[in-house]
Amino acid sequence: MRGFEQMAEQRAQRAGRSARSQSLAWLLAMIGLLALAAAPASAQGLFGAGEEGSADKEPFDITADTVEFDTARQVYVARGNVRLEQPKRVLTSDWMVFSDKTREGVASGNVVVTEGSDQLLADVLHFEIDDLQGIVFEGRLEMGGNNFIATGDTIKRTGEQEYIFDQAVFTTCRCPEGEIEPWTIEADEADLEFGGYAVTKSTTFNILGVPVLWSPRMWFPLKTDRQTGFLFPVFNAASRNGFDVGLPFFWAAADNVNVLITPHYLTENGFKPEAKIDYVFGPRSWGELYATWIRDEDTNPNNLSTPFSQDRWAIEWLHDHELPYGLRWKTQARFLSDNNYTFDFRDISEVRDDRYVESVSFLETRFGSLGRYGLTGAIHYAEDQQNPDNQDRDKFLLQRMPDIRLSGLPTELPGPQLPGLLDRAVYSFDSRYTHFWARDDVRDALPFATIVNGVFADTGIDAIPNGDERDRQGRKILPDGSIELRDGTITTSAAILAANMNPNIDPLTLLPSPDGSLDDFPLGQEGDGRFQEGEPLADRGHRVVVNPRIAFPFRVADAIEVLPELGWHGTFYNTDNQSTDFRNLFTAMIDVRSRFQREYQLPGWVREGERALHVMEPSVTYTGVEGTSQRKNPLFIPAAFVEQERLRQLEPTSITRNPSDRISDVQAITLGLNNRFYLPGRPLEETIGPPRLFADFAVSLHHDFADSDLTSLYLDGMATPWQGIRTRFNLGFDLDDPQLREALFSIGYGAPEGHDLRIAYRLVRDVPRFFENFSFDDERFDSFNDGFVEINQLDFLARLAVTKNWAFTYRVRYSFEQTIALTNQVGVEYLSRCECWAIRAELQDNRNRGLEFSFRYRILGLGDDTTRPFSGRKRGERDPLVEDAEPL
Numbered sequence: 001m002r003g004f005e006q007m008a009e010q011r012a013q014r015a016g017r018s019a020r021s022q023s024l025a026w027l028l029a030m031i032g033l034l035a036l037a038a039a040p041a042s043a044q045g046l047f048g049a050g051e052e053g054s055a056d057k058e059p060f061d062i063t064a065d066t067v068e069f070d071t072a073r074q075v076y077v078a079r080g081n082v083r084l085e086q087p088k089r090v091l092t093s094d095w096m097v098f099s100d101k102t103r104e105g106v107a108s109g110n111v112v113v114t115e116g117s118d119q120l121l122a123d124v125l126h127f128e129i130d131d132l133q134g135i136v137f138e139g140r141l142e143m144g145g146n147n148f149i150a151t152g153d154t155i156k157r158t159g160e161q162e163y164i165f166d167q168a169v170f171t172t173c174r175c176p177e178g179e180i181e182p183w184t185i186e187a188d189e190a191d192l193e194f195g196g197y198a199v200t201k202s203t204t205f206n207i208l209g210v211p212v213l214w215s216p217r218m219w220f221p222l223k224t225d226r227q228t229g230f231l232f233p234v235f236n237a238a239s240r241n242g243f244d245v246g247l248p249f250f251w252a253a254a255d256n257v258n259v260l261i262t263p264h265y266l267t268e269n270g271f272k273p274e275a276k277i278d279y280v281f282g283p284r285s286w287g288e289l290y291a292t293w294i295r296d297e298d299t300n301p302n303n304l305s306t307p308f309s310q311d312r313w314a315i316e317w318l319h320d321h322e323l324p325y326g327l328r329w330k331t332q333a334r335f336l337s338d339n340n341y342t343f344d345f346r347d348i349s350e351v352r353d354d355r356y357v358e359s360v361s362f363l364e365t366r367f368g369s370l371g372r373y374g375l376t377g378a379i380h381y382a383e384d385q386q387n388p389d390n391q392d393r394d395k396f397l398l399q400r401m402p403d404i405r406l407s408g409l410p411t412e413l414p415g416p417q418l419p420g421l422l423d424r425a426v427y428s429f430d431s432r433y434t435h436f437w438a439r440d441d442v443r444d445a446l447p448f449a450t451i452v453n454g455v456f457a458d459t460g461i462d463a464i465p466n467g468d469e470r471d472r473q474g475r476k477i478l479p480d481g482s483i484e485l486r487d488g489t490i491t492t493s494a495a496i497l498a499a500n501m502n503p504n505i506d507p508l509t510l511l512p513s514p515d516g517s518l519d520d521f522p523l524g525q526e527g528d529g530r531f532q533e534g535e536p537l538a539d540r541g542h543r544v545v546v547n548p549r550i551a552f553p554f555r556v557a558d559a560i561e562v563l564p565e566l567g568w569h570g571t572f573y574n575t576d577n578q579s580t581d582f583r584n585l586f587t588a589m590i591d592v593r594s595r596f597q598r599e600y601q602l603p604g605w606v607r608e609g610e611r612a613l614h615v616m617e618p619s620v621t622y623t624g625v626e627g628t629s630q631r632k633n634p635l636f637i638p639a640a641f642v643e644q645e646r647l648r649q650l651e652p653t654s655i656t657r658n659p660s661d662r663i664s665d666v667q668a669i670t671l672g673l674n675n676r677f678y679l680p681g682r683p684l685e686e687t688i689g690p691p692r693l694f695a696d697f698a699v700s701l702h703h704d705f706a707d708s709d710l711t712s713l714y715l716d717g718m719a720t721p722w723q724g725i726r727t728r729f730n731l732g733f734d735l736d737d738p739q740l741r742e743a744l745f746s747i748g749y750g751a752p753e754g755h756d757l758r759i760a761y762r763l764v765r766d767v768p769r770f771f772e773n774f775s776f777d778d779e780r781f782d783s784f785n786d787g788f789v790e791i792n793q794l795d796f797l798a799r800l801a802v803t804k805n806w807a808f809t810y811r812v813r814y815s816f817e818q819t820i821a822l823t824n825q826v827g828v829e830y831l832s833r834c835e836c837w838a839i840r841a842e843l844q845d846n847r848n849r850g851l852e853f854s855f856r857y858r859i860l861g862l863g864d865d866t867t868r869p870f871s872g873r874k875r876g877e878r879d880p881l882v883e884d885a886e887p888l
Contacts, residue, residue, distance in 0.1 A: 247262065338389050793815045
């Protein structure tokens with residue numbers, strides 16, 4: 001409290017000094033004039049320079065409305081628009097008196113000293129003519145190179161870049177008159193050396209005019225290059241963590257290493273220090289390492305809602321290193337103390353919605369002509385994030401250490417020329433060795449689980465052998481077909497359906513599945529002897545995949561391109577439970593396509609006076625995969641429960657190069673029609689730029705003869721029809737069971753004034769199944785009790801820039817499945833008139849984090865986006881909201 005009492009006292013003293021300083025300045029000006037007049041030719045000046053220093057005199061020119069020489073006092077007196085010029089600096093004022101003998105002078109009235117981009121403004125300046133060193137009264141120093149501004153009751157210039165201030169105020173914000181400065185530093189005394197450090201006494205740090213920190217002594221860097229010192233405090237307020245304040249400290253550890261240490265205090269959780277290290281090695285190598293820790297006061301390990309330690313931490317490492325011999329080492333690693341970390345804290349929230357937190361580190365190189373061959377060695381590590389910590393899969397989750405790949409792009413066959421079509425052959429290949437390893441054996445981690453053929457633990461999708469695969473109403477289907485309700489009552493599906501017809505029965509307890517059946521959680525997930533996605537894999541060992549391919553590309557009538565390709569997909573296993581095994585598959589693909597193009601005039605309502613080039617590419621593709629039964633093969637990479645049909649249809653190689661250990665036979669035909677529209681390139685200095693993509697969409701029809709129930713039609717594309725507008729869309733139809741399988745439609749608009757609007761709709765009928773009825777505290781996890789059987793969501797976002805300085809934002813994400821709002825967010829943003837700081841207040845109700853209020857304060861610098869200050873972009877970067885290309 002003593003520090004803040006001193007701050008109040010200092011402000012009162014400064015107010016009194018300011019009232020007296022004007023008269024004091026004029027008094028000192030008169031004293032200076034008398035001192036100049038009385039000083040003999042041999043006397044030393046105020047700063048110690050006299051006749052002995054005359055050899056170092058700098059030439060100067062002086063102009064004014066009137067210049068007089070006072071013979072009695074041997075001084076020059078200039079009045080009106082006074083301008084003193086030297087090779088390195090210029091001084092202007094309303095009035096000036098100086099002595100050519102003592103080389104000293106006094107200037108008053110709108111005094112401005114300009115040296116390069118720096119300016120010193122004052123009411124009165126007592127100076128040396130040769131270097132304009134001196135004392136300033138009621139001065140203001142502006143450093144143009146870094147926007148630094150300093151004011152003081154008195155400023156004494158003691159060197160080319162050295163100053164002593166009395167009653168100093170510092171900032172880097174150039175705010176208009178009457179605008180509150182985002183931050184200032186006030187000090188009773190300050191010793192500044194630009195290019196070095198500032199040392200201050202009795203110092204306060206103010207945010208928006210409010211004192212927030214006091215120190216009896218403070219130092220900070222005043223260098224244009226990297227320099228160790230404290231940075232501006234950071235603030236945030238949220239309902240989950242309370243008020244968050246941090247004071248960053250920057251350490252220039254080496255020329256190629258930056259260290260940022262930020263101790264945070266969260267009122268709800270406690271002290272949370274964090275450190276970030278940035279480093280570079282040469283022009284193409286860099287890295288970032290982030291680490292944080294907190295002794296969480298809001299965590300109780302004995303509570304079901306927080307079944308983890310109070311010591312919570314996070315580590316994130318990004319590394320990209322160019323090594324000799326064409327090698328490159330890359331790492332992206334994340335490690336978290338518990339599965340709730342990303343929900344409770346914001347620093348690594350980008351993986352909040354992932355089922356697993358994955359890390360990978362790999363070494364790669366390319367070699368051969370044009371780098372046709374690639375070799376990669378990697379380690380993959382993942383941690384389960386979908387289960388609570390005391391029930392997750394971390395101990396027995398399969399890791400890939402190492403994972404080595406060798407691949408070759410299509411190239412001609414080596415050796416002598418071959419006859420006919422064989423001479424056109426090109427070959428390519430992929431090969432991969434992987435060692436699958438886990439920390440613990442699943443038998444030790446789950447001693448009561450049933451292991452099926454040494455391949456997987458038949459636990460059900462929750463990976464817990466307790467028979468608890470309940471649906472979102474809390475119902476569990478027992479092995480005999482009966483149904484256990486949440487309260488323990490045993491009933492049947494027929495009784496449930498009948499009971500729902502009875503108005504006296506609570507429907508919330510006995511509701512069937514949305515379609516009126518119980519198919520969402522079929523009988524016998526646990527103990528059915530069949531692998532379900534989410535059940536633990538029990539085997540460990542080695543796998544080698546070899547996939548050579550040979551193709552015979554040719555053209556017909558120089559108009560049709562034909563690419564037939566044959567491949568062999570061999571898999572070799574050596575596992576703990578099944579010893580050695582082998583899988584043999586054959587793949588085939590025939591791709592036939594052609595291209596047509598025409599140029600035409602665009603309608604005026606799309607592009608006035610613009611012409612477009614339309615490139616149309618029809619194609620027919622056959623894809624085949626044939627092999628022996630794989631039911632008894634080892635299982636390291638299961639087939640996806642829900643295939644990405646759109647990606648498989650638009651990119652057939654994803655079928656022939658499937659990495660899983662269960663690959664179904666495929667005999668498929670895909671008809672495709674790709675369309676691309678281009679606008680002419682923009683004129684450059686001496687040439688024309690490349691064509692600009694205006695729209696791109698594809699239509700494809702797919703039928704798999706090996707699966708007669710699989711016939712689908714997809715439309716996929718994007719367009720930028722007008723400036724600031726971008727659309728993205730896809731539609732997928734199941735033609736066997738006529739229904740819309742998936743859909744995406746997104747349209748976004750961004751205006752230069754800061755207005756934004758985006759509407760997006762997403763539908764996916766088939767989604768992977770998740771188990772969400774773990775044993776936990778409902779108070780903490782009540783938002784996870786509702787399961788979803790499909791994605792049917794609307795996302796709306798709007799930003800209204802009411803003025804250049806004020807903006808309102810609103811976002812809502814709504815799920816028609818379960819009729820629940822996933823996110824409801826409203827925000828208010830203010831940008832200062834000087835465009836050097838901004839604030840944002842935000843109220844959000846999120847399904848994951850609950851109701852939350854946050855307050856963000858940001859200081860803006862050169863290059864920051866001042867139109868949308870909280871977008872995280874730099875000025876001139878593309879707006880990710882609408883993903884708009886350059887204005888058309």
